[in-house]
Ligand code: FES
């Protein structure tokens with residue numbers, strides 16, 4: 024299906040199943056421990072051996088030699104794969120540096136060897152006896168030292184800066200202006216399931232049972248890295264224990280498992296040790312962001328500038344903190360630019376809502392500061408700067424933009440008008456109470472996505488696609504879509520995901536999964552409906568599929584009549600072309616936070632959180648809400664506690680575990696409220712849905728920071744807002 | 757400086773004394789030293805351990821370094837219990853041993869001779885869910901599901917701890933009856949990380965189960 028014009032009325036609009044709050048169909052498997060994750064697939068290949076990675080103990084340099092004598096002599100050891108026995112692997116999709124091979128060391132905890140043994144304990148013990156002789160070179164590990172001289176990011180012709188109007192002139196003449204600099208730290212995805220893979224060969228054919236968000240991309244990447252025909256590579260990833268971007272691209276577990284399985288002549292399984300999740304895989308780069316606004320006294324922005332510096336290994340791509348600033352608010356004179364420092368740290372790459380997460384932490388903090396300077400309600404400041412078109416390209420309207428409605432609904436439900444407006448002016452016993460808000464913004468992305476549907480002779484339907492469910496609820500929304508299209512009860516639909524032998528979906532990332540993968544299933548179901556209708560000489564466009572029957576006028580036939588002679592299979596995809604060029608497609612939220620700060624100790628407690636979201640049709644309010652509250656939780660971590668601490672001498676993340684890298688825990692998170700606004704966006708997808716998985720994170724950090732300011736009167740511009748940064752500035756008690 | 761005695765015992769000596777010297781005869785050196793690499797090879801020690809897992813008697817012959825977590829996941833092939841960190845920082849590996857929750861990654865399997873171990877698989881099945889499992893489904897107390905078995909084993913145990921009057925950091929009193937308040941439950945659940953951020957929903961699932969009990 025080529026989606027070139029916005030859909031009119033569709034079967035989905037009935038919303039008998041789609042849009043209904045539906046508990047997850049894979050829920051019973053998950054709560055009983057029966058959902059199989061990558062490392063747990065004992066059944067898929069006999070005789071699995073255990074691999075344990077030997078990571079580099081230096082951040083930059085070269086392997087001079089690796090002494091395996093003692094390790095090899097250990098009981099149970101089958102084989103040892105070393106980095107020096109293979110050439111540097113070519114870069115797979117999304118990689119900044121090679122995952123394995125050769126003698127060059129580019130980051131700490133780079134995999135240098137894999138010890139394969141009969142048991143995990145044997146492999147681990149022997150791995151500690153692998154002796155690596157290093158030649159260490161000095162690296163650049165200190166982002167703050169390099170940032171001042173970081174060059175502009177290069178585009179295809181010259182620096183990739185964006186200019187509209189004359190920022191400098193407008194800024195200089197603006198009656199009200201601010202110039203502030205915010206910082207965000209390096210952050211880690213820290214999903215609960217470490218990267219893991221089981222690899223098995225049958226002749227030239229490789230199968231990887233793995234934990235990966237993007238099956239089709241990753242199949243190509245594995246083929247390229249290992250020089251295989253893609254037809255000989257199969258990935259299977261039916262359940263992932265989270266990803267948040269860390270599993271968008273193949274990581275080293277998969278390639279060393281594959282190489283070692285070949286060498287050992289038997290299947291090999293590898294799970295990254297938790298410290299390697301932090302240091303061997305990817306992270307979100309730290310940023311330093313300077314924002315300058317010029318505004319009229321009524322709050323209208325006349326000049327907007329946002330410059331963002333981040334870091335990465337190869338100096339190619341960093342954290343695009345300016346992305347939302349180019350789109351979110353009106354303003355005639357604009358300037359945005361990115362700088363990137365070349366850092367010898369592990370690879371920086373996409374983490375949940377790359378760009379907007381860090382970008383909004385700065386932008387929406389700066390907006391709060393501007394509101395204060397103007398003496399304006401922060402909500403109203405956003406509203407007067409609303410735009411219904413792409414401000415850099417005004418002939419490009421938003422497909423649908425409900426930012427103002429999100430703010431008004433959210434403010435009302437939160438009781439925003441009752442807040443104390445004087446910073447530091449609200450006390451409840453020992454607690455300073457504050458309220459803050461921010462806008463959430465994240466684009467909705469159109470991606471090709473294919474699916475196959477099979478209607479079997481017993482009238483049950485199977486959906487097959489390589490789509491993944493990383494906790495997002497894909498199983499359930501795809502089943503809902505197919506059930507709606509064919510008029511079947513949800514129980515009659517089975518969904519099979521994550522297998523690269525199935526039609527290639529959009530995969531999970533960038534909050535593009537839900538709307539595109541369901542649209543692919545929608546397209547396949549349209550074909551299936553045509554096939555069925557054709558068998559009864561009915562018009563597929565007017566026939567109704569309901570209660571396991573197809574009806575046209577007075578005639579009604581059971582679907583099982585159509586499948587009497589065997590199952591009916593249909594496959595199709597959704598593809599897009601011009602709509603995203605013509606229309607800006609984005610999702611919006613109003614985030615509201617109440618925080619309590621201990622007036623004596625500075626400890627913070629988030630007491631209330633509310634998000635009002637507009638993201639097109641909400642396919643399943645239960646799982647969509649979970650996406651949003653989960654993202655809000657991650658936002659609290661980003662605001663208050665999360666920070667990868669860098670050892671700038673030796674170039675690694677010191678707090679490479681879940682005790683040192685502090686993600687929110689139960690005690691940190693209050694009851695969270697989510698409001699979804701009614702919105703159908705037919706431009707965004709045939710399902711009239713947009714993404715929602717990342718929206719909940721975008722803006723939350725700033726809402727927390729703004730609440731902390733409101734509570735204490737202390738403006739902290741350096742995330743995370745740990746109490747060492749404000750304790751001595753708290754109001755006198 | 758004189759070293760304590762145990763430093764002077766050679767590995768060979770330990771192994772030699774192992775079978776005879778230690779009780780029950782359950783330790784056996786699996787691999788003999790190879791004559792050519794006497795200094796390099798480090799022998800492993802196997803031990804038999806018997807426990808009841810989800811009501812079923814199990815006897816396992818294990819490398820003594822095997823954690824209870826790996827014994828469950830890799831040997832008994834009960835993979836419902838998850839490995840999130842393997843060093844006691846995430847709670848994904850929570851199981852119930854003799855009625856109390858523990859992090860199974862921090863406990864060697866051979867320490868559990870005679871113990872009663874309940875894992876997520878022992879609480880309920882997809883067809884016959886434990887009330888806490890059903891409440892997690894109803895309230896969407898998960899997303900990716902990887903922390904979920906640990907959360908549920910903890911949640912079941914937390915309600916029992918509160919019922920038994922075991923105080924926590926946020927309890928107003930150290931003695932006397934405890935209430936399954938929101939903050940009590942959240943405090944006690946804080947060793948179980950959910951990076952997907954299902955906390956608000958987990959709290960609701962637990963409140964429902966706690967309410968039904970009361
Ligand atoms: S795996 Fe045991 S606490 Fe994390």
Ligand code: FES
Pocket residue numbers: 215264265494897898899900901902903904949950951952953954
């Ligand atoms: S459900 Fe994914 S970590 Fe809790």
